[in-house]
Amino acid sequence: MKNSPTSPKGRDAPASEELRLHAYADGELAPGEASALEERLAADPELRSRYEQILALRRVVEADRAVLPPYRGPRPWAVPLSGTELVAPEWRQWLIPFREAVAALLSPAWARVAAAGVAFLAAAAMGLRQGQAPGIPAVAATSAGVAVLSVELPEAGTGVCMMQVPEENLTVLWVTGLTYPSLVGPGPAEEAPS
């Protein structure tokens, strides 16, 4: 509003003075308008009271906002392309033996085939659990050696399986959105609400 004063339109729009009051509280009022409003605030107790109400609500919200915990959820995007490390320890523990076993058994030429097989088996397992015909509805993206497999499941939402398929290795990077602990293992602990 500093550069482009806006008047609301429509029959039900609140009075522009009220909107200016909110814009002033938000630091969005142009300097000239702000000065004029400050004079009115000093002279009009009722207007001053409404302004104080806006500030009071802000203090209530600020008390909540100031102590909101940071994001501690899964970070599937934070996986280095080398595929040697995973962010969440729980996942690392689950994946390392799997990756080592696959690396030991399969030649690089078979890695891509195995990746496709793992993806298909995961989708098939989920489909069978749901009593659905197995299938792979969508391979959402493949870039930089990373394949993202998306599976839609009735009543279970969307599952996403990220897999890396470099020349010499095979790594399932992340499986998320699924409700099959035996398949995906334990996830990172959630931040407890305060």
Added chain:
Amino acid sequence: MDRQLVQRSQRGDLEAFSQLVEAHQDAMYHLAWKMLGSPTDAADVVQEAFLRALRGLGEFHGKSSFRTWLYRITVHCCLNHLRHRQRRPEAEYFDEVAHTEAGGGEIRLQGQVPRPDTAAELGDLRAAIDAALGELSPGHRLTFVLREYNGLSYKEIADVTGVSLGTVMSRLHYARKRLQQLLVEFKPEVC
């Protein structure tokens, strides 16, 4: 800084993308939390939003800032989540949320939406605010949260939500009026 990281990310540098996300993940998480009223749902939505961003990086041409683009994706995911939630019985949903977020049963609001006055009696400011926000329409809630929790300017809110400045101002005014009514019991305590 975002621009360079975006360019590196578009070339397949996941470490650069990770840095981008690090810079914005808390803001997106708090937005989702206050839009959905649940930290658990918020974590799911933030995950989905970042995966969408990762997959859609090739279509990001820098017409808006990366931050604005990420906000749009997160808002889209939040609204989608709310639409899916509407398909479930509301009482069942909030019963589950109250149970989960109370650590498994300390505060269980059986068979009802946790009204702000009920939460206030429990002395839980956060629960009261989340419940009060839940009383607003998604559009009013979104505008209020982007302003008060994410600190976006009116112009940025208009860019993210795709509405006019006048609508942003009008929604903000209405949301505050309604929240003042719903949270009146907390004002003396905090002021």
